[in-house]
Amino acid sequence: MATSSFSKTFVLAEPRDINVFQELEKAQSTIKTRERDEKAESKKAVKLFSKVLTRKNAHG
Secondary structure (H helix, E strand, O other), X not given: OOOOOOOOOOOOOOOOHHHHHHHHHHXXXXXXXOOOOHHXXXXXXXXXXXXXXXXXXXXX
């Protein structure tokens, strides 16, 4: 899960800008992520890691 943090203290240049922040607070934030096939990804990772180890053993 991604997180972010920042200083929550700031000064607005224009008093009307507070409306923008209030609207953003009301708006729903949705993030779409792609579906992952963890089993397939795990198999692929093991296969690639095996290749790396095989190459290292071949070169001494």
